[in-house]
Amino acid sequence: MKKILIILSLLLSFNHAHGITVDEIVNSAKEIQQKEITVPDFSLIDTQGNTHTDESTKGKYLVINFWATWCPPCLKEIPAFVEFYEKNKDTVLILGLDYEQANKEAIQDFTDAFMVNYPIILFDDKNGPQFSDFGEVLGMPTTYIYNPEGKLVDFNMGEMDIESLEAAVLK
Secondary structure (H helix, E strand, C coil): CHHHHHHHHHHHHCHHHHCCCHHHHHHHHHHHHHCCCECCCCEEEECCCCEEECCCCCCCEEEEEEECCCCHHHHHHHHHHHHHHHHHCCCEEEEEEECCCCCHHHHHHHHHHCCCCCCEEECCCCCHHHHHHHCCCCCCCEEEEECCCCEEEEEEECCCCHHHHHHHHCC
8 A cells, every 4th residue: 555655646746747647547556456466486495494385375374574684673673573473373474584695503593582483584595586576675674464365465664563563464
């Protein structure tokens, strides 16, 4: 919804210069909103050696969180993700996609220090090429939330808190 509002505001500012009518803008927004974005085909291996696929995550909400150790808002939101996952791990799978070149041991030490209880996926030769399949990451952190049927239901660029996670998943 945030993207639609941004697009609308940009289009409205060009309305007079380019001859775009309000009806055309509204129709374009309706088309964007009706477009169903679904979870991509993926096969990612976490730091524990477990494989997560689009098939194995069906039936649960899937939270894809792009983060990095050098990103202050990423670090600030980790406790919310840990708490949310602890309460909802039966119906939600969070995959933390570490969007940086880092070795496994350093990331494991880091996630241990933060008591991360959800799978962490490293940006490596196997996993890295699939990261962009989830969507564009223009800033960190970026979070995509898919419902149990695989439809994208929420997108957030910036820090998320537990209330935002609950609002997206526990509607």
